[in-house]
Amino acid sequence: MTRTALTRTALRMVPTEGAIDVAAAEDAAAAFLEALGMDLDTAGLADTPARMARAYAELLTPRPFELTTFPNDEGYDEIVLARDIPVRSICEHHLLPFVGVAHVGYLPGARILGLSKLARVVEHFACRPQVQERLTMQVATSLAEHLGAAGVGVVIEAEHSCMTLRGVQATGSRTVTSALLGALRSDPTSRAEFLSLTGGSR
Known part of the structure; x- marks a missing residue:
């Protein structure tokens, strides 16, 4: 067995919805x-x-992927953040699209995550009828569960067609949701740093 096989772990993430006809x-x-x-x-x-x-x-079929993690050999303990991850999903109330960006970060514990996997986790949960609040929490709780991070933070900013094209027709309005878990929720300094890095101070 190679050293890579001993140190690398991967969790297969596959769609959980029913088959599409x-x-x-x-x-x-x-x-x-x-x-x-x-x-x-x-x-x-x-x-x-x-x-x-x-x-x-x-729009409703996420691509399967492996949630690959590696040992945090350097003991890195500062925030790892991927900003402006594209988000596209469908509002479950009107089946109209909402699009925007996600900022996803975590405080590493014993393991670190392959960086592209942050975007893959967002896509995995976005490819289904959604509400933005649930999507935000699903991304955060999935990372917290599978990564064992000291803290996880997710901020999503999105424009909803159900608000801009119909009803109130609030063109240009964006909805912002956040989910902070672990130290990014309980420690004021870490919380402030994360929100500053994601533009939350604006």
């Missing part, structure tokens, strides 16, 4: 559009149900 979704999309008075016999709309089905299938 794209053909059935296409039929349902056609019925939905026709119920809204659209003529699907026109050139522009003829293939729209199929495109809708494929688009929503893509």
Whole structure:
């Protein structure tokens, strides 16, 4: 066994939702559009149900990945932060998209995380009907559970189509949510540092 195999650990993260039936979704999309008075016999709309089905299938299917961690051999104990991770998800109330960025950080314990995995965890939980508050907590609690970090912090800033395109039509408004666990919640200095690094002092 190689030294890498002895020191590297990986947890396989896979989608937990039910299987997607794209053909059935296409039929349902056609019925939905026709119920809204659209003529699907026109050139522009003829293939729209199929495109809708494929688009929503893509939005709702996270890519499997391995949550890879390594020993914290250097004893690093300062914040590790990935800023401006793209977020795209679907509001579970209207099935309209919301998009924005996530800032995800942690205070290492015995292990550190492959940096790209912070973005992968965000994508994993975003690829399903969501509310932003739940998404924020799911990312934070998953990292805390699997990483054994001394503290975890997640801030998500997003613009919701259900607010900007309909209803109040508050174009340009952004919703900010945060979840702070462990030392990033209980220690005022660490909390302030994390929020400063993520732009929380603005």
